[in-house]
């Protein structure tokens with residue numbers, strides 16, 4: 001299933017990319033090819049599509065409540081990665097890579 005033999009993957013939402021990728025070489029893994037339940041795939045897909053809803057892309061700045069929105073998104077992502085881990089079983093390692101974009105934007109703003 002994975003490009004490398006390690007069977008380690010990470011769940012990480014990003015703009016326009018599949019949310020699950022190989023943790024060794026960072027190449028995207030096709031969610032459709034994963035041996036997961038349809039329900040979970042849909043949840044992961046929906047979750048990934050919500051990525052960045054705390055960012056006003058048009059004006060390249062953060063929306064109000066960006067930190068809370070991102071924290072919520074990260075919380076759900078953690079829950080989903082646990083579910084993926086459970087469905088895949090012990091043969092695989094799934095870890096969640098939380099989004100830090102809101103904090104990233106904030107620290108840029110706070111620079112002089």
Ligand SMILES: [Zn+2]
Nearest residue numbers: 003004022025
């Ligand atoms: Zn790989």
